[in-house]
Amino acid sequence: MSNPRKVVIVGGVAGGASCAARARRLSEHSEIVVFERGPHVSFANCGLPYFIGREIKDAAKLQVQTPEKLNRNLALDVRENSEVLSIDRQRKVVAIRETNGGREYEESYDVLVLSPGAAPLKPPIPGIDRSGQFTLRNIPDMEAIDQWIDKVGAKSAVVVGGGYIGLEMVEQLRHRGLDVAVAEALPQVMAPLDAEMAELLHQELEAYGVRLYLGDPVAGFEEPAEGEEARASTVVLKSGQRLPGDIVILGLGVRPETSLARAAGLEIGDLGGIRVDEHMRTSDGDIYAIGDAVEVRHRVTNQWTLLPLAGPANRQGRVVADNIFDIPSVFKGSWGTAVLRLFDLTAACTGANSRQLDKEGITYVSLPLHPGSHAGYYPGAQPISMKILFDPTSGHLLGAQAVGRDGVDKRIDVLATAMAGGLTVDDIAEVELAYAPPYGSAKDPVNMAGMAAQNVKEGLVRIATAADVAGRDEAATVVLDVRDAPERDKFGFIEGSVNIPLGELRRRLGELPRDREIIVHCMSGQRSYMACRILVQEGFKARNFAGSWKTWQQRPRG
């Protein structure tokens, strides 16, 4: 058993709380002090938006632990409303100020754990500090939003920023009955998703009556003009568009809270997070740092990254406690696995997306597919728009994304686990998943993705993307639609495409040119794959438009 240590933890939410609990279990006789600047330790920060829309009706449920309970069961010395002002690394003490009362004092440590979290970004946009404009990071923020809505009788909201918090707030504000507009500087919401996946979120937002302003950064927050109904501000976009709101939610992202670490001279990374080693140790061997304040290695790109996610924060807390008490655990990095619910849709992702892979110059193939959430003959199957990104040489999985109404989180969790196990597309083609008609298919979407990727890797088919189709040289390329004619009539077709249904292809090969490339599509890419196999074996140059018509319908706008 390890010797008792005096462990001081700065920040008692997520990682900090996990670290404290694990530390106690490892060392009954250590002194463990947790300082929390705010009034609440161990609250459910991921649950905050759901109180606004009253899916969570009792705010007390968000208070997962109280200092009293932590003291009683875990013998933790939890001090809320206590801000750590500075670290004296020579003397190994921290200075604390009680935010109620202002008493200042020092506390010594053997080991210090920094879990200060991240602060909402508030860029210096004119008017950003006007009243009625809120960030959402803790329970007081949540209560302030809730009270403002009631106080002004808010009927309209403007959400600035289409990331996780922004979109969760959009959903919840709609549930609360407000009219909602979203302004996003980028051409899409949810940056972790590739553009064509985000497009499904755009469609869902619009279906729920949310007004969407993409690629249009905020220029200022202004006093509402004459005739503008707005109890808070009018959000003015760069385009000149004016969005009056009774409340404004700022979801512009977060930045690591590093003031304490910087002042103490700890190493800070290029992205502005605290730099740690694989044991979560900072540049000072007696100080660890965890959670949203640190930079971690991205497991796919191996680049330092900021990934403010609750799951990794919790695991980092455990790793730190282990290391303090001589269990040499490591935190290998993050995959960026995440999920968002947006009205009836679920959007989830893991690993790297196209932009990240492009940026790092990593060769990959992006393979979209459109399976059903379960066997088509059993009622209630929902389409999933899914994609995997993989290394076409080794077959290793590099990332995956999915959007749909059912079964999305399951497939991404499976693919995240596959990546953790270093599985290739050959492996995921044969991973044995639980099948009965209400749950999946004999060939699960994950298997289908693996098989389709395997076909690419083995050279059985070359694939074309929506961009290839849109940007084709008409003189050198034919787009062949192998759907049946009624499908073209019902769903539409790609301008300029030739239609030969798969069932007629073998006897109508003479209608196709041998000197041009044929990009083949159907509804989702399966019949067109068969068509490509026929064409290639008959000596034609052919590529399969993977995802086909369904992916074509997800082309990014603008």
Add this chain to the structure above:
Amino acid sequence: MSNPRKVVIVGGVAGGASCAARARRLSEHSEIVVFERGPHVSFANCGLPYFIGREIKDAAKLQVQTPEKLNRNLALDVRENSEVLSIDRQRKVVAIRETNGGREYEESYDVLVLSPGAAPLKPPIPGIDRSGQFTLRNIPDMEAIDQWIDKVGAKSAVVVGGGYIGLEMVEQLRHRGLDVAVAEALPQVMAPLDAEMAELLHQELEAYGVRLYLGDPVAGFEEPAEGEEARASTVVLKSGQRLPGDIVILGLGVRPETSLARAAGLEIGDLGGIRVDEHMRTSDGDIYAIGDAVEVRHRVTNQWTLLPLAGPANRQGRVVADNIFDIPSVFKGSWGTAVLRLFDLTAACTGANSRQLDKEGITYVSLPLHPGSHAGYYPGAQPISMKILFDPTSGHLLGAQAVGRDGVDKRIDVLATAMAGGLTVDDIAEVELAYAPPYGSAKDPVNMAGMAAQNVKEGLVRIATAADVAGRDEAATVVLDVRDAPERDKFGFIEGSVNIPLGELRRRLGELPRDREIIVHCMSGQRSYMACRILVQEGFKARNFAGSWKTWQQRPRG
């Protein structure tokens, strides 16, 4: 590209159909003939029960492909109602009889693929062939059941056998409004599950008014006696119990269809399935076999096993097509991943269960836990009763089971994928899964299982099972309940247990003996784990009753 071959496939469902489709995609110019004895190729055999309960309203939906469609799109020569009578391996021909008309003829092959499936077991129990008694394996069986129910106006059913088909039929017959009794020779339903997991299914069956007769084999099927309401038979059990039924469903398992293979002198395994190598090749290099008719290696025990599952059958079909056309794919074996829906419950498993591990003498620890399907503070979280079985030395996962109302299939799929990747409990403790409150927890149930197992592996805690508690030597053992007193009052307690709430344990250590082993429990095993850590560090001998009170409530009956 490979040379064209003449491929003859015997059996056009699941594996056979997959093989034919993949073969065509690999070889446009090969001749591919599929013989199917029954009237339907490529039907959805897993969907048959759901038509009986009218969840699937249109029987035509079960007919996934027609010969015409397969011919048009895949240029397959599909011959239904055509029974292959024999194989002449010297001449490489099969003899066929058309079941409509009786014409007999021969067909030559370069490569033969046997996908004959399995036949329902009908042991020689007196009266087993009485009318109104049905097995369910294909569409004609399903139609016969459906018509009998209508014809006799069935109000009661007896289902013999509590496996997948039996329980799916129980559920669907209840949906159809019948009164249902189940008779099972074993002391539990669903043999792939360990006893304490099956107990939850017993409780669910009873909650839905199903009468359950366990550990009581059928002695005979008799003409109903005077006063017994039964339009079919009275099922008489070994105990003398008489179960009158307007319809009787026989769900006694299946046996591989090997008559053709045996007659041709192909090697048959000890379990009665066709023996194949990892390329699914039989003892004759020109003959492959796939699906329910073959024995496969169990991936955990490495023993030959019979696992009649749709997923592996489909993948085997693909593997065979690959091998025929010079892609050296292998089928490494099966994990036995499976899922059952029973009313509101989902039960799923992967890998080996306790009985299989015991039988093979594989050392393992069985770790039960009771997480919520998602974050507890977000409404609608459902309890999951889960267990993992792992190697306490290497930490490798050997099996997993889960039963609950939500999120069960997801966790088993993740754990199945983890096993495919050779992950250890250390790895699953940190696998990064998609978390938002509606979907999971920052520490997902899978992570929790990994962390709890890690604690065992690292020697931080020793665990006790329900059997240890039930069979304890009272003189040498104390059972310590660290729940709060109101929980004991509300939920009950283990006879003879001592109660010291966790929050009081540190100051009441003096009440506990140092010369006896203390088995600690709480509600689900988390507080008792903390208590164990305190006790062990204070010099007591303590074990944690993993799963605790909730697992105690799942003790097998009888």
